[in-house]
Amino acid sequence: MCVECGCGAPGQEVGGERRRGVVLPHLHHDHHEGEGHEGSGPGASLPLPEGPEVNRTIRIGQDILEKNNRIARDNRDFFREHGIFVLNFLSAPGSGKTTLLERTISALGTTCPMAVIEGDQETSRDADRIRRLGVQAVQINTGAGCHLDAHQVAHAAGDLELFPGTVLVIENIGNLVCPALFDLGETARVVLFSVTEGEDKPLKYPRIFREADLTLLTKSDLLPHLDFDRTWAESSLRGVNPRGETIALSSRTGEGFGLWLSWLLAHREKAGSLPQARG
Amino acid sequence: MHELSLVVNLLELCEAEASRGGFDRIDRIVLEVGELSGVSLPALRFSFDVAGRGSVIESAVLEIRETPGTGWCLKCEETVRIREPLRECPVCGSLGLLPTGGTEFRLCELVVRDRRTLEKSRKGVG
Ligand SMILES: Nc1nc2c(ncn2[C@@H]2O[C@H](COP(=O)(O)OP(=O)(O)O)[C@@H](O)[C@H]2O)c(=O)[nH]1
Ligand SMILES: [Mg+2]
Ligand SMILES: [Zn+2]
Ligand SMILES: [Zn+2]
Ligand SMILES: [Zn+2]
Numbered sequence: 491m492c493v494e495c496g497c498g499a500p501g502q503e504v505g506g507e508r509r510r511g512v513v514l515p516h517l518h519h520d521h522h523e524g525e526g527h528e529g530s531g532p533g534a535s536l537p538l539p540e541g542p543e544v545n546r547t548i549r550i551g552q553d554i555l556e557k558n559n560r561i562a563r564d565n566r567d568f569f570r571e572h573g574i575f576v577l578n579f580l581s582a583p584g585s586g587k588t589t590l591l592e593r594t595i596s597a598l599g600t601t602c603p604m605a606v607i608e609g610d611q612e613t614s615r616d617a618d619r620i621r622r623l624g625v626q627a628v629q630i631n632t633g634a635g636c637h638l639d640a641h642q643v644a645h646a647a648g649d650l651e652l653f654p655g656t657v658l659v660i661e662n663i664g665n666l667v668c669p670a671l672f673d674l675g676e677t678a679r680v681v682l683f684s685v686t687e688g689e690d691k692p693l694k695y696p697r698i699f700r701e702a703d704l705t706l707l708t709k710s711d712l713l714p715h716l717d718f719d720r721t722w723a724e725s726s727l728r729g730v731n732p733r734g735e736t737i738a739l740s741s742r743t744g745e746g747f748g749l750w751l752s753w754l755l756a757h758r759e760k761a762g763s764l765p766q767a768r769g
Numbered sequence: 770m771h772e773l774s775l776v777v778n779l780l781e782l783c784e785a786e787a788s789r790g791g792f793d794r795i796d797r798i799v800l801e802v803g804e805l806s807g808v809s810l811p812a813l814r815f816s817f818d819v820a821g822r823g824s825v826i827e828s829a830v831l832e833i834r835e836t837p838g839t840g841w842c843l844k845c846e847e848t849v850r851i852r853e854p855l856r857e858c859p860v861c862g863s864l865g866l867l868p869t870g871g872t873e874f875r876l877c878e879l880v881v882r883d884r885r886t887l888e889k890s891r892k893g894v895g
Contacts, residue, residue, distance in 0.1 A: 548790060548879045554778050554800075555874065636771055668771030671807055693864070697807055700868075729857075729864030732843060 558672055562640035565647070565675025573654035575758040578674050580698055581682035582691075583664030586708040588616045589741040590682065591659060595623045597744075597751060602758070603653055607646045607660045609638040616661065626650055637669040638662050644675075657758055666691070670698040677761050678703040685709050685716060689723035696730045704735050704753060711740035772812040775874070776820045782876055787825045790881065795829040797880035803871035804838035804852060838871030 553559065569576050579587045588608075595604055606627040608616040617629035628646040630638060643660060652658065660676060662669045681702035683691055686709060692699040699705060705727055713720065720738070727736055737753065739746025783795060802808050810833060821827050840851045842858040843865040849858050851871075857864050 543882050545796060545880055545882050546792075548786060548881060550782070550786065550876045550878055552782065552876050553874065554775060554782065554876055557778060557781065635774060637774070639774075667807065668774070671771065696864075697805075726864065732865045 555671065558640050561644055562673035562675040565640055565644055566677075568647075569658070569675060569677065570762070572652065573762060574652050574656050574658055575761045576658045576660065576674075576676045576678075577754075578669075578676035578679045579659060579661045579682065580666075580669050580679060580702075581662075581664060581684075581708075582666050582687060585664070585682040585684040585687065586741055587661045587664075587682055588619055590706070590708065590739075591661065592619060592623060593741045593744070593747070594751070594754070595620070595625050597747060598657075602755070603656045605650045605652060605656055605658045607638075607643060607650075607658065609642075609661055609663045611635070611663065632663060636663055636665050636667075637672050638674060639672050640674050655758075657754065666695040666698050670701060678757060680704045680706060682706045682708050683723075683727075685712055685718045685720075685723075689719050689726065692723070692726045692730050699727060699730045699734075702731060702734045703757075704737065705731070706750065707736060707738040709740060709742070710738045710745055711743045772809060773816040773820060775808065775813065776816040779817075779876060780820060780824055780826055783826050783879065784824070786879060787881075792881040792883040793825075794882045795826055795879050796882050797832055798826060798829045799832045799834065799877040799879070801834045801836055801873050801875040801877050803836045803873040805840075805868050805871040806874045808874055810835075834877070836871050836873055838868065840866035840868050840870075842866055 579591075581587055591606060598604065604625050606617070606620045606625060608614075608620065608627055608629045609632060610616055610629070611632055611634070613631070614629040617627040620627035628649045630642050630646055632638065632642075638660065647658070650658070660674055662674075679702050681698055681704070683699075683705055685707060692705075707720070707723065724736055727734070735753070737746055737749045739750050779798075779800075783798070787793075787795070802810065802813070813833075814831060817826070817831050821829070838851045839848050840858075841847070842849050842861065842863060844861050844863045845858060847860075848869060849860055849866070851857075851859070851866055851868075858866055
């Protein structure tokens with residue numbers, strides 16, 4: 491059981507060898523270090539002893555997302571040590587993340603082992619779509635939550651069989667705002683931006699686009715039917731993110747897939763995900 | 770409304786401090802929130818009231834220190850003042866800005882109240 495959340499998540503048994511592949515260690519075992527355990531639970535309304543009350547100031551100076559950042563760092567170290575290449579897919583709902591994954595899985599076939607973590611507020615429809623293609627997938631349902639966090643990813647990854655060289659794709663919740671704030675420990679961020687969304691999205695949501703390693707302009711097959719100004723969209727993307735790359739593609743026709751797959755395989759190699767050749 | 774989950778993170782930090790420091794009540798919570806942090810202050814205050822109910826932060830006053838957004842303009846090659854949402858360079862109008870300040874979302878300090886502190890210090894003095 492996970493000490494962080496007490497949720498009894500599977501796949502986290504310390505030393506558990508029930509899976510093939512690398513076993514994710516309990517990534518957040520150290521969170522209670524240095525904390526008192528005298529049973530004076532937080533928020534417990536103990537009767538105050540008699541005597542005048544005293545005010546004191548405690549200086550903290552800690553990033554409020556530090557807990558998430560710490561778990562994300564642990565995830566990243568784990569993925570790097572085990573040669574797992576991890577992509578965080580971010581976009582508005584319906585931009586084509588799952589469809590892109592499906593076509594990518596079919597295109598790569600058996601040349602590249604894959605695994606998927608699906609985030610949605612409800613249902614396991616997306617994970618079912620991936621499993622139908624013979625690829626392992628874990629569904630995270632966040633309920634009211636509007637983004638994935640590093641802790642959820644640590645658990646979900648513990649439920650997957652991950653081998654060196656595996657490409658692990660995390661499909662985040664469809665939302666252009668807060669998923670950008672939560673580091674999951676991914677190797678790279680891929681933001682999908684479909685041509686039906688309007689070309690000003692990068693200007694309206696600069697933060698998510700700014701932090702993208704790659705932006706995919708999806709559903710390019712629809713361009714002839716829309717008055718989407720592609721040149722303007724691409725220049726505003728370069729404006730908010732001068733260093734990121736952009737590829738236009740269609741999961742329907744396969745246009746642009748050559749570029750996308752080469753990006754994927756080249757970055758996987760660069761991240762050292764391929765088992766080292768010995769000799 | 771990711772502010773709600775931010776408040777949950779804040780609450781966890783405060784609870785950890787409370788069990789570490791053995792205090793019972795927090796009177797004031799001082800946060801530093803940058804202009805470019807992506808945090809909406811009205812939504813943050815609303816979430817604070819809702820999520821804080823019945824917890825160690827329930828009766829605390831939330832004090833927010835805003836820090837200004839700044840960025841390095843790749844074109845002007847200098848630090849400029851920027852604001853949400855577009856953050857274009859106010860000098861040259863370019864969007865090629867790397868944020869350098871104003872992305873903070875930090876818990877700075879807690880003003881806490883307890884009686885045991887006084888008792889402990891009395892005992893300490895003898
Ligand atoms: N025309 C067209 N439609 C697409 C393409 N990719 C996805 N779609 C459609 O867009 C809708 C949303 O796709 P989905 O992959 O579920 O989006 P997600 O919410 O980002 O995972 C579905 O109806 C897809 O069939 C594409 O390349 N071209
Ligand atoms: Mg989907
Ligand atoms: Zn856990
Ligand atoms: Zn969120
Ligand atoms: Zn400038």
